[in-house]
Amino acid sequence: MNIAIFASGGGSNFQAIADACESGHIPGRVVLCVASRADAGVIERAERLGIPHTVLQGSSSEWTPSVLRQLHEASTQLIALAGFMKMIPKPLIQHFPRRILNIHPALLPAYGGKGMYGIHVHRAVIAAGEAESGATVHVVDEDYDTGPIVAQTRVPVLSGDTPEDLASRVLSVEHQLYPDVLRAFAEHRVRLSGNQISIDPPRP
Ligand code: GRF
Secondary structure, three states: OEEEEEEOOOOHHHHHHHHHHHHOOOOOEEEEEEEOOOOOHHHHHHHHHOOOEEEOOOOHHHHHHHHHHHHHHOOOOEEEEOOOOOOOOHHHHHHOOOOEEEEEOOOOOOOOOOOOOOHHHHHHHHHOOOOEEEEEEEEOOOOOOOOOEEEEEEEEOOOOOOHHHHHHHHHHHHHHHHHHHHHHHHOOOEEEEOOEEEEOOOOO
């Protein structure tokens, strides 16, 4: 399965996915890295791994045609957003229906939506006194964080946790969850019916 990864930040999820492809855990390949900013750490990681990368320029109506062309040239089958801080334009969603995933650092539908990104999410979870948080992989639709949920991993919120403590606990489970979900897609084990998604267990 040919995967394109869109990212805006350090790219630790990008790295986890690329490593899982390299080790054979995901029967797939990262064929393109799309960065929303020229100073995103993910670019250096892509360079180190020899993965083609591109940086978005201008408004979304300006970059959409060229990104679509690059995705098609790379024979992209699935797009994984990994810390991507821009809205996905409609034409991309239409070209990759139910083939764009995102990872969010909370248990959606809680703590999602506009303004709920990065450390803000973990601050809100702690302020609300939640006993647990986690990570969610979902299908991307035309709004923020609202598409059908594919899989979640839970982590405890411990007393005395700072938002940074919680962020790093959640991030470490993301590095397992996202590759596992991509593996399930690559192995055709994901069943989508309406808004309901289920994953069959790996075949022995
Ligand atoms: C992750 O916490 C992810 O859930 C969120 O952005 C962060 C990206 O981290 N959407 P990284 O750039 O993959 O290290």
